[in-house]
Amino acid sequence: MRYAYVLKSMMKKNFLIVWRYPFNLIAGLFSILMVFLVIFYGAKFVGGNNPNFGSTLEGIVMGFMLWSFIIFAFSDLTWDFIQEAQQGTLEQLYMSPLGFGWISACYVLTFLLINLTITLGMFFLMMAITGKWLHLDLLSLLPLMLLTIWGVYGFGFAMGGLALVFKQVQAVFQVFQFIWLLFIVAAQPSVMESFPVVKFLPVILICHGNVWINWRQRLTGRANHSDI
């Protein structure tokens, strides 16, 4: 029961902090949306009326959603970790008798919930703006996202830990946003065929989720949207 109280406290604390700074959240979402619109309409402009370009635009919507999900997961965790250290609360978290492992798990669970809500909200907003409504099988997508995101959180913890020891590490955080983008691009079938080693990169599972989706298709006998 004590573990549940810790989880409840951590969730309440993190939600309150996000809720009490709505401007930060709105500004962040707005800038991401703007970047998306520039990419989407830029691609549409380049593609013109080519009938084969439609699937590429859908891919952009999907890829951008995944990228923002990964970016939120990575940067929220890393920056919050650093902020906790700066304000002296990381030491207080460490002093919980229920162990820092459980505290970290609570941290991740809370951010996962917040990030999923924000990302799915953004996804529907992106689809509404662009008019590209993708048929999503959440039962297929969510397990993939959950399975894969642990790697991103693990990486976030590692970077946060490094930033505590070496302050200069913070300077390279921005670079990682583009490295994650590279991983998403690497999940294209043509790239994976040419470089099979790419399969072992982080977040490839979420970007190339055919394994799970095909398995579900076989299990349910239903056709799903697997254009991920």
Add this chain to the structure above:
Amino acid sequence: MENGQVLQVKNLTKIYRSRRQGEVKAVDNISFSVKKNEVVGLLGPNGAGKTTIKCICTILRPTSGEIWIDGADAIKNPRAALERVTAVLEGNRNIYWRLNVRDNLEFFAGLQGQSSRSVHSQIDELIEMFNLKEKVNAQARTLSRGMQQKLAVACALVRNTPILLLDEPTLGLDVETSYELRWILKRMADEGKRTIVLSSHDMNVVQDICERVIIINQGRVVVDDQIENLKKLFQASSYRFEIDGQMNGSLETQLQQKFDLVKISKNGQKTVIEAEMLEGIRVYEIIDVLKNNGCQLESVGRQYPNLEEIFLKIVKGEKK
């Protein structure tokens, strides 16, 4: 635990290693123990107190040694130790600036695995005790530094551990808030509900709150005694001589060479000599020297040093 001791530090050593400075021994084989409900001050000129406190609350892993907290081995079983001890480190940090007073208190109770319902009345008491009632719904970032520090101590208390470690609880506070916080801590100490270990450079805080003081200099414990005993000891060994007129340079040199720790200063037309002598007989030797050099002695008396002066004398004496 031996003789009701709730905290035992045995042969604790902490070495920091850095490329620039090499090895720095912050704490060098120190041992001490604290009894239940005792209030102890940890004093040290170069962060040894802070390092010791961080080792006790398991944030720092010592290089060697043992720490036992109410029967729990803090090094091998830190989670058991953290059921019994908590700490407030560095003043007004340790709280969430975007949470309000009550949210902060509820969060820290929750961090200890307590439900907010079970600590509701205790939180009300703490808000009352720390005079935070008017600001209960205000975010911590909008509070004054003094209020933030009071909230940080309250957040540690709501965790309900029998041992409380405080590092610089009054650092950066104005005189009024510092007095208020000292009064609260003193009340807690007088009630005897908690064992408190306090590290501070503010000697008034230590003198007001603590019964016992442990002075760590150059990583080693140089004094571990009741504050009253230290005062008596230094009162018994500190003397002040007043001479009419100025003293010549050769006599000053003679006194400095012959008697250890002699401070000579001018006070208007008078010369004041302050000396520490563990043997009272040496007072007569100084009087003889002054008399033989034609000085007119106006008064001889004992000095009543405060803790700050005692601390400085110990630290300087230790260096010599």
